[in-house]
Amino acid sequence: xxxxxxxxxxxxxxxxxxxxxxxxxxxxxxxxxxxxxxxxxxxxxxxxxxxxxxxxxxxxxxxxxxxxxxxxxxxxxxxxxxxxxxxxxxxxxxxxxxxxxxxxxxxxxxxxxxxxxxxxxxxxxxxxxxxxxxxxxxxxxxxxxxxxxxxxxxxxxxxxxxxxxxxxxxxxxxxxxxxxxxxxxxxxxxxxxxxxxxxxxxxxxxxxxxx
Ligand SMILES: CC(C)(COP(=O)(O)OP(=O)(O)OC[C@H]1O[C@@H](n2cnc3c(N)ncnc32)[C@H](O)[C@@H]1OP(=O)(O)O)[C@@H](O)C(=O)NCCC(=O)NCCS
Numbered sequence: 001x002x003x004x005x006x007x008x009x010x011x012x013x014x015x016x017x018x019x020x021x022x023x024x025x026x027x028x029x030x031x032x033x034x035x036x037x038x039x040x041x042x043x044x045x046x047x048x049x050x051x052x053x054x055x056x057x058x059x060x061x062x063x064x065x066x067x068x069x070x071x072x073x074x075x076x077x078x079x080x081x082x083x084x085x086x087x088x089x090x091x092x093x094x095x096x097x098x099x100x101x102x103x104x105x106x107x108x109x110x111x112x113x114x115x116x117x118x119x120x121x122x123x124x125x126x127x128x129x130x131x132x133x134x135x136x137x138x139x140x141x142x143x144x145x146x147x148x149x150x151x152x153x154x155x156x157x158x159x160x161x162x163x164x165x166x167x168x169x170x171x172x173x174x175x176x177x178x179x180x181x182x183x184x185x186x187x188x189x190x191x192x193x194x195x196x197x198x199x200x201x202x203x204x205x206x207x208x209x210x211x
Contacts, residue, residue: 020113020120020155022090030091031150036142038135041095041109043087044080048096051105052076055127064161065125066185086112092151094123097139099130106130109139111147111156117184119157120147124170136170144174148196155196159189168192175199 034041044052053076055061062069070076087093094110107126114121122143124136147153158176160167168190176192183189 020118020153020157022113022120022151022153031146034095034142034146035100036138038100039106039139039142040098040100040103041139041142042098043093044083044096044108046077046080046084048105049073049077049080052080052096052108055107055125058128060128061125064164064167064187066187083110092146097126097135106135107139109136109143111143111151111153114157117157120153120155122147122156122158124167131166136166137173140170141174144194144199148199153196156194158192159184159187160192161187162190 032042050073053070053073056070056076056079057073059069070079083093090111090113092111094108094112096105097107097109098104099106107124107130109124110122112121112123113119122140124140126136144156147156156176157179158167158171159182160171162168162181171192174194175198176194177198179191179193181189182191184191
């Protein structure tokens with residue numbers, strides 16, 4: 001008999017019904033960086049606010065974000081404080097993305113627990129000058145094994161405005177599948193998901209970030 005993957009096993013043991021549950025306390029492993037070929041990801045720190053405002057305040061970058069762009073650096077600081085709070089509570093959050101070679105901040109990516117929806121949401125965002133180089137796919141795909149392997153999350157979701165073609169393509173490359181249309185945080189959205197059982201352990205190992 002073909003054996004089940006370890007992610008599927010953990011999902012079955014937990015009795016989870018695909019609502020984005022975390023099946024293990026995060027304190028067993030505390031990860032503070034994710035490294036990929038071209039990128040370093042780490043939790044936001046308060047000193048990141050000014051550089052982050054350049055992206056969170058950019059109306060084009062934030063066009064498909066329900067909140068719209070930040071209009072002051074105070075708004076970005078409040079956003080980063082929420083990310084830090086989330087990091088303390090869950091061990092993961094939206095993290096800053098740094099260009100590995102220059103150590104320059106270029107975006108953010110990570111997981112947020114959307115309590116209201118019972119989902120763990122994968123997000124990604126880059127400064128415009130870094131679009132079109134495969135970097136969002138590189139950052140977001142590094143989170144998949146971290147979510148399933150480190151945090152034993154059984155299902156990731158992502159919601160995207162139907163006009164956000166680049167983002168939809170990133171999720172398709174990560175093998176997320178469409179669940180349907182929904183209004184999420186007031187935004188007309190396509191809901192995507194990826195279950196731990198949809199990804200084989202071998203695949204996860206091959207795409208695992210360097211640690
Ligand atoms: C979405 C975003 C993160 C993509 O970043 P990126 O680094 O350019 O993404 P990648 O290069 O990894 O992949 C983008 C894919 O979309 C494709 N794409 C981009 N624009 C496209 C368009 N207008 N039509 C069709 N395909 C398009 C690219 O060709 C690429 O696919 P490919 O590798 O098959 O050629 C970036 O555009 C961004 O930061 N947007 C603003 C923030 C945002 O919307 N975040 C997502 C919220 S859900």
